[in-house]
Amino acid sequence: xxxxxxxxxxxxxxxxxxxxxxxxxxxxxxxxxxxxxxxxxxxxxxxxxxxxxxxxxxxxxxxxxxxxxxxxxxxxxxxxxxxxxxxxxxxxxxxxxxxxxxxxxxxxxxxxxxxxxxxxxxxxxxxxxxxxxxxxxxxxxxxxxxxxxxxxxxxxxxxxxxxxxxxxxxxxxxxxxxxxxxxxxxxxxxxxxxxxxxxxxxxxxxxxxxxxxxxxxxxxxxxxxxxxxxxxxxxxxxxxxxxxxxxxxxxxxxxxxxxxxxxxxxxxxxxxxxxxxxxxxxxxxxxxxxxxxxxxxxxxxxxxxxxxxxx
Amino acid sequence: xxxxxxxxxxxxxxxxxxxxxxxxxxxxxxxxxxxxxxxxxxxxxxxxxxxxxxxxxxxxxxxxxxxxxxxxxxxxxxxxxxxxxxxxxxxxxxxxxxxxxxxxxxxxxxxxxxxxxxxxxxxxxxxxxxxxxxxxxxxxxxxxxxxxxxxxxxxxxxxxxxxxxxxxxxxxxxxxxxxxxxxxxxxxxxxxxxxxxxxxxxxxxxxxxxxxxxxxxxxxxxxxxxxxxxxxxxxxxxxxxxxxxxxxxxxxxxxxxxxxxxxxxxxxxxxxxxxxxxxxxxxxxxxxxxxxxxxx
Numbered sequence: 151x152x153x154x155x156x157x158x159x160x161x162x163x164x165x166x167x168x169x170x171x172x173x174x175x176x177x178x179x180x181x182x183x184x185x186x187x188x189x190x191x192x193x194x195x196x197x198x199x200x201x202x203x204x205x206x207x208x209x210x211x212x213x214x215x216x217x218x219x220x221x222x223x224x225x226x227x228x229x230x231x232x233x234x235x236x237x238x239x240x241x242x243x244x245x246x247x248x249x250x251x252x253x254x255x256x257x258x259x260x261x262x263x264x265x266x267x268x269x270x271x272x273x274x275x276x277x278x279x280x281x282x283x284x285x286x287x288x289x290x291x292x293x294x295x296x297x298x299x300x301x302x303x304x305x306x307x308x309x310x311x312x313x314x315x316x317x318x319x320x321x322x323x324x325x326x327x328x329x330x331x332x333x334x335x336x337x338x339x340x341x342x343x344x345x346x347x348x349x350x351x352x353x354x355x356x357x358x359x360x361x362x363x364x365x366x367x368x369x370x371x372x373x374x375x376x377x378x379x380x381x382x383x384x385x386x387x388x389x390x391x392x393x394x395x396x397x398x399x400x401x402x403x404x405x406x407x408x409x410x411x412x413x414x415x416x417x418x419x420x421x422x423x424x425x426x427x428x429x430x431x432x433x434x435x436x437x438x439x440x441x442x443x444x445x446x447x448x449x450x451x452x453x454x455x456x457x458x459x460x461x
Numbered sequence: 462x463x464x465x466x467x468x469x470x471x472x473x474x475x476x477x478x479x480x481x482x483x484x485x486x487x488x489x490x491x492x493x494x495x496x497x498x499x500x501x502x503x504x505x506x507x508x509x510x511x512x513x514x515x516x517x518x519x520x521x522x523x524x525x526x527x528x529x530x531x532x533x534x535x536x537x538x539x540x541x542x543x544x545x546x547x548x549x550x551x552x553x554x555x556x557x558x559x560x561x562x563x564x565x566x567x568x569x570x571x572x573x574x575x576x577x578x579x580x581x582x583x584x585x586x587x588x589x590x591x592x593x594x595x596x597x598x599x600x601x602x603x604x605x606x607x608x609x610x611x612x613x614x615x616x617x618x619x620x621x622x623x624x625x626x627x628x629x630x631x632x633x634x635x636x637x638x639x640x641x642x643x644x645x646x647x648x649x650x651x652x653x654x655x656x657x658x659x660x661x662x663x664x665x666x667x668x669x670x671x672x673x674x675x676x677x678x679x680x681x682x683x684x685x686x687x688x689x690x691x692x693x694x695x696x697x698x699x700x701x702x703x704x705x706x707x708x709x710x711x712x713x714x715x716x717x718x719x720x721x722x723x724x725x726x727x728x729x730x731x732x733x734x735x736x737x738x739x740x741x742x743x744x745x746x747x748x749x750x751x752x753x754x755x756x757x
Contacts, residue, residue: 396518404525407538409512409615 211417263292270349271297272304360435379454565704594711658696
């Protein structure tokens with residue numbers, strides 16, 4: 151409504167004065183407000199759904215968006231980055247993300263025919279490592295991983311990755327499309343291990359994700375989350391921030407032809423709660439967090455592994 | 462006035478390169494209310510799509526896009542980024558040139574865009590044979606491009622200079638039509654040489670010098686000897702094409718337009734040059750086959 155009033159004001163001003171200041175139109179970069187004759191041919195700017203716009207808002211990176219829309223926006227981001235996801239991860243973290251994921255899986259040490267759920271499993275990095283670890287260290291071919299993701303393009307990439315491994319078409323892996331906040335297809339108390347790597351910060355309601363995780367795990371089951379976190383050392387924190395905001399979006403633009411998704415990435419990392427707060431959230435969902443090591447910092451706190459056990 | 466920074470409206474449609482240019486869906490732009498802020502630069506966002514970057518980011522993008530566009534010649538978005546990050550003082554000189562003509566001044570006032578919406582392609586297709594509008598539509602159809610395959614400008618800080626860069630990008634197709642070249646790599650290179658002489662932009666220099674390295678030596682030499690000196694001479698002699706209001710010249714006959722703008726025709730039409738290339742290649746292949754036959 152505000153937009154149409156402003157464009158009306160602009161058009162009126164324009165028609166009265168040839169020297170009136172011309173403002174650029176909000177949805178057409180660098181254009182002055184369209185003239186009345188041209189306005190009929192130009193399509194109206196897409197209006198957000200009235201009910202969604204009036205609802206509660208949440209953060210999408212540094213922007214505020216209606217809560218109901220965050221999910222589809224995140225979906226859009228990941229559809230966009232799916233094919234270059236692995237290339238970009240390697241470029242941004244200089245390959246260190248592989249070391250993080252190797253350590254993460256080694257720490258969990260899956261074996262003994264576990265039922266695992268890898269949420270936001272997308273391209274299958276964690277799932278493949280879980281199965282490989284069980285096989286190589288324990289000669290375990292019974293462990294099953296369900297790769298779960300909200301985004302169809304990411305899941306497709308995961309299926310492609312798995313097609314290159316020996317687990318393809320076998321009983322050890324399955325793929326499910328769904329929302330981590332509502333694991334309706336999974337029964338209560340049915341899983342031994344719930345993993346979520348670099349996914350939970352994209353969820354709209356982290357508390358609901360944690361509650362669902364608690365529901366589907368068996369008593370004695372483990373919740374393990376690998377996520378970006380806060381760097382504790384202030385000097386390194388500044389260096390990390392400079393690197394994030396100056397290098398990563400540019401890398402995204404050059405390598406993946408997508409600056410905005412990576413701008414969202416670094417902003418969402420900033421927005422994610424720090425280690426202690428997230429650990430508290432895990433406790434509030436009903437998990438028991440080990441007292442000696444409630445979380446483990448990786449690479450000075452750039453990433454952190456949070457663990458919780460359902461007792 | 463606080464501009465809202467929307468995600469750009471369109472990127473180049475998926476081409477056959479390995480990393481497909483894509484962006485978050487269009488619907489995102491209507492939902493983002495507040496301007497994006499990166500802690501690296503506290504400059505405000507001056508026009509929709511503007512991303513203020515600092516000098517370090519600028520140089521990183523310039524170097525990155527230079528390599529990316531050379532390694533994968535279908536990455537037009539990388540050439541676009543290169544043009545924005547290396548514009549600098551050269552764009553300001555271009556602005557002075559535009560301001561010196563009445564049509565250029567009118568462009569800067571009105572800021573018309575050449576996109577799918579602003580150009581009525583059906584009407585142009587019905588125009589007289591040999592007119593700019595008709596030739597333009599036929600060129601688009603022959604080369605399978607649309608007016609919308611150009612990226613919006615994001616990294617230039619001055620809105621007026623950003624418009625000039627956007628105009629340069631959108632008018633690029635008209636230079637093709639004016640000179641009579643398509644969108645293949647050799648044809649694009651000739652147009653870039655012409656642009657270099659006409660606009661003196663660093664991106665044109667970089668593309669003109671490094672672009673030909675992507676061609677085979679023999680073809681490259683043939684291209685340079687046929688069109689090299691002509692392109693530079695024609696570009697230098699012609700009027701500065703960036704100030705031309707293409708929208709007002711749809712009905713004009715092409716030969717008259719070329720005369721008015723001072724564009725001298727190429728020594729050999731590109732189709733003939735390409736046909737000659739194919740003939741030479743066939744001859745070479747036959748010779749090789751004959752040589753192999755004797756060796757056996």
